Amino acid sequence: MGRSETVYGKILAVALTIILCSNAAAYAEEVTVRNATGEYTLLSGYGITHRGFGDTRTQVQTYDTIARFGWFLSDETGRGWYRGRHELLMELPLHLTVDPRVRSMTGGYLLGSWKFTSLEDFAPYVFAGGGVLFVDLGLPTMGSRLDFSYQGGTGVQYFIAKDKAVSLEYRYHHISNAGTASPNEPLNSSKILLGITLFR
Template identity: 30%
Template sequence: MKPQLLLAFLLLSVCAAVAQDSIETVRSPHWNYGIWADYGNGLGTRSDVHIGGAGFRVGRVLTNEHGSNWMRGTFEYDIDLTPVEIYHFPKYTEYSGPYTILWPSRNYYTGGLNPFVAKWNFTKGQKWVPYIAAEGGVVFSDGNMPQGDTAETNFTSGAAFGAHRFVSDHGAWTFQGKVFHLSNASIGNHNPGVNIAMQFKIGYTWFKK
């Protein structure tokens, strides 16, 4: 075999080995840690609500691979912490009996915790690992949110979809979209909330034993 062909064969073999190993950390129990930035927007009648912030995640792949073909994957459980999130609500009209109150627009500075992130990783690929997740959490704001006689504590629930793009054996860029609902669960006298919102995240995730 010519030296050039031998070198090309060796390089292809190394690349193939790297590709095969690149997502092994999602195919068996491993810890992962991630950081992200996000942007979200209300939908429908709440399309003028805007959300932006940053946070981090700690999680663990709990199982080895199960299933076959495109459904093959692993189960993961995560916890998200969002120390910095700004919610912008436009001016809001509140009707209270015979009175009408016009609240001005306001930015809310919030922190949040998602203690429930149940995820399924699809592990058939070599570089890309798509996933779906169910999420639930709580948001604490610096005032009643939205404006009016509502509450400083709100709850979120939703479904996420995304993918890791592995760039090394233990690191991946992470892209995620999430559809969620925001509500104070009627712990305030009024519960206008946000029926449905869409949020996008981009971040980086590290995987380790």
């Protein structure tokens, strides 16, 4: 074997070693809720208004589908049971009403969240925020099709893999036109949602 073949063989061996080591390091660094940069969640569930809560008078039932994109704003902070991460959530909701009639509501939400990371198999979280909705319910008591929402709730994610979880959450959900039109009956409701989350 000539000198050039020997040098070439050594360079090839070093290159393969670097590639294998870098791949091993990449696989060793599994994506989990503790080191992910973000999450993608699809939620679906049921909601119903609470007649008599505030000025809510109309019963409205919905089937809800929400696409959620989350960005973690911090590494793990805190100690003990309250250790967790700050997260910014953007949601694209579709609320399909089935009572009193089949109509739809859609728009966008921006939420802040604290996700607890101190448990091995579960990640509880709390969240709050709001957004804008185009409401096509045909209810004369609402006064406007352009409405606003604020909401808050809590949930838990159960890990079915290091980077995947099943999500279950409850949220209080408010819709009104914020006094921009009259009349202004709000819709105060509860929603129960189930979904799947991927961490990236």
